[in-house]
Amino acid sequence: HHLPGEAAPDAAAIVNPKLDGRGGASDQLTGVGMALKLAQALLEPEADGDWADGLLELAAIGAITDLAPLQGENRYVVHRGLRQLRRTRNAGLLALMRSAGVEQAFADAQDIGYRIGPRLNAAGRLGHADSAYELLMADDAGRAAELAAEMEEQNRRRQQLTEQTLEAALAQIESAGGPGALAVAGDGDFNPGVVGLVAGKLAERYGVPALVYARDGDAARASCRAAASGFHWRDALASIAPLLDRFGGHEQAAGFSCSAERLPEALERLRAVAAERLDGRLGPADGVIDAEASPADLMRGGEFKAMQRMAPFGVGNPAPLFLAQGVEAVRVNTMGADGQHLRLSVRHGGALWDAVAFRQSWAAGVRRAHLVYRLEVDRFRGNERLRLNVEDYAPAG
Numbered sequence: 001h002h003l004p005g006e007a008a009p010d011a012a013a014i015v016n017p018k019l020d021g022r023g024g025a026s027d028q029l030t031g032v033g034m035a036l037k038l039a040q041a042l043l044e045p046e047a048d049g050d051w052a053d054g055l056l057e058l059a060a061i062g063a064i065t066d067l068a069p070l071q072g073e074n075r076y077v078v079h080r081g082l083r084q085l086r087r088t089r090n091a092g093l094l095a096l097m098r099s100a101g102v103e104q105a106f107a108d109a110q111d112i113g114y115r116i117g118p119r120l121n122a123a124g125r126l127g128h129a130d131s132a133y134e135l136l137m138a139d140d141a142g143r144a145a146e147l148a149a150e151m152e153e154q155n156r157r158r159q160q161l162t163e164q165t166l167e168a169a170l171a172q173i174e175s176a177g178g179p180g181a182l183a184v185a186g187d188g189d190f191n192p193g194v195v196g197l198v199a200g201k202l203a204e205r206y207g208v209p210a211l212v213y214a215r216d217g218d219a220a221r222a223s224c225r226a227a228a229s230g231f232h233w234r235d236a237l238a239s240i241a242p243l244l245d246r247f248g249g250h251e252q253a254a255g256f257s258c259s260a261e262r263l264p265e266a267l268e269r270l271r272a273v274a275a276e277r278l279d280g281r282l283g284p285a286d287g288v289i290d291a292e293a294s295p296a297d298l299m300r301g302g303e304f305k306a307m308q309r310m311a312p313f314g315v316g317n318p319a320p321l322f323l324a325q326g327v328e329a330v331r332v333n334t335m336g337a338d339g340q341h342l343r344l345s346v347r348h349g350g351a352l353w354d355a356v357a358f359r360q361s362w363a364a365g366v367r368r369a370h371l372v373y374r375l376e377v378d379r380f381r382g383n384e385r386l387r388l389n390v391e392d393y394a395p396a397g
Contacts, residue, residue, distance in 0.1 A: 001034050002248040003234065028069050032062025033077060057084035057093065058136065064109055065117035067253050069316025078312050082107060092135035095144035096120070099152050106379050109312040119148075122155040125193030162194045162201075169198050169212060170205075179206045182274035184267055186213035186222070196223035196255070203227040204359070209236075209274055213263065220263045224254045231277055240269045252315065292323040295375050295388060296349030304375055304386075324348050324388075325370045326396050332362045346371070346388065354378065355388035368396035 003018050015038060017026040026037065036052075036059040043051040060081025068074045085107050088094065093116075097104050100115040107116075123132040131147060138144040169185035183202045186195075195212040202210035203225045213222035224233045233254035237247040243266045247256035258266055298304045313319040330352065331345040342357040348371075355373070373388040 001029050001031055026073055028072060028074055030063050030066040030068045032059050032066065033068065033074065036077065054090065056081040057088055060085065061112050061116060064112045064314055065121065067315050070312055070314040071316045075317065078109060082109065082312060090136065091141050091144040092138045092147065095141065095148035096135065096151065099148040103379055109314050113314065119151045119155045122158040123151055125158055126154050158194060161191055162197045165190055165194050165198045166201050169202060179208050180271065181208055181278050182271045183208055183210040186215065188215040190214040192221050196225065199223045199225040208278065209233065211270065215260055218260050219257060220260050221257045222255060224249065226252045231274065236270060236273045239273055240266055243269070288321065289323045289372060290320045292325065294324055294349035295353055296351050298375055319374045321372060321374055321391065323370065323372055327369055327371045329367055329369060353388055354385060355390050357390035363395060366395045369393045370396055
């Protein structure tokens with residue numbers, strides 16, 4: 001599903017919507033999306049019923065986890081796939097959702113992106129992806145529960161390793177005077193299975209594209225991430241293709257491998273590309289606020305229900321972002337293992353609202369603030385409540 005190279009593979013047939021360079025309705029499909037299209041071609045002519053039963057839920061997981069833009073056919077696949085997931089009989093997925101604390105009847109794109117996907121990926125990052133395959137193919141609930149428990153442990157180890165690697169990467173970048181136009185970190189001790197996750201966290205933190213590499217002898221493997229539009233990773237890598245052994249990806253996520261000898265030149269060239277193409281523009285912190293609106297106004301006029309029809313939200317189709325000015329902070333508490341997240345109670349528009357803010361801190365003494373937020377449904381133990389997901393804030397006045 002990536003852009004083809006200059007030389008076509010020696011194959012009887014090549015299935016790639018970008019092959020002729022013209023694109024089309026399927027040109028944003030991920031690898032799992034292409035697998036779904038191939039399955040459709042093989043199964044649909046002979047199917048008595050729904051050929052996609054049990055397949056769309058897997059395609060939805062792959063599309064979200066691979067950061068596919070949720071537009072066009074991808075959006076349709078994820079929309080239909082979520083409906084399948086909420087009634088799936090797949091023993092492995094049922095066990096995985098129980099282990100991850102996902103309520104099946106309300107499973108959404110966020111559950112896939114933050115709970116289901118990372119656990120499936122942890123198998124391949126720290127071990128072998130065969131265990132994820134075995135889980136998805138399991139027809140015995142007991143065996144599925146065992147495999148889901150294994151993945152839970154692998155995911156816990158993956159989280160620890162990611163945090164350790166992130167700390168080392170941040171230390172490298174800060175000791176070099178900051179990220180500049182491109183955040184770069186790497187080491188021979190970095191685990192290749194988590195460099196993409198660390199690159200994503202660096203891109204979010206610094207608001208610039210990020211690249212994290214792992215060295216193994218004479219070879220280097222790198223993962224590249226961008227948390228906002230304005231920089232196209234695949235195009236950037238194409239511009240230095242002669243230095244690379246392999247590369248691929250799309251706008252916000254890509255990767256490459258090259259010799260350790262060529263790595264310094266590749267990094268220098270990519271820094272120059274980033275400086276030229278970003279041209280001083282900011283990244284995710286410069287996001288677009290859709291409207292100024294109190295959460296009470298959104299509920300009173302029925303706008304929130306109307307917005308829910310635009311779901312699933314994700315890359316290419318973000319949930320609407322709002323500004324509420326002069327919000328009163330009634331209570332601010334930290335949460336998370338290291339207190340890196342916030343749980344708040346705020347008052348605005350004559351009502352009291354629950355709110356969360358991930359990977360943020362709150363300045364001491366601030367009681368009134370302007371909040372940039374998304375309105376979402378918090379489901380906990382079968383109870384539904386509206387809450388604000390705070391993306392950013394500034395002290396009022």
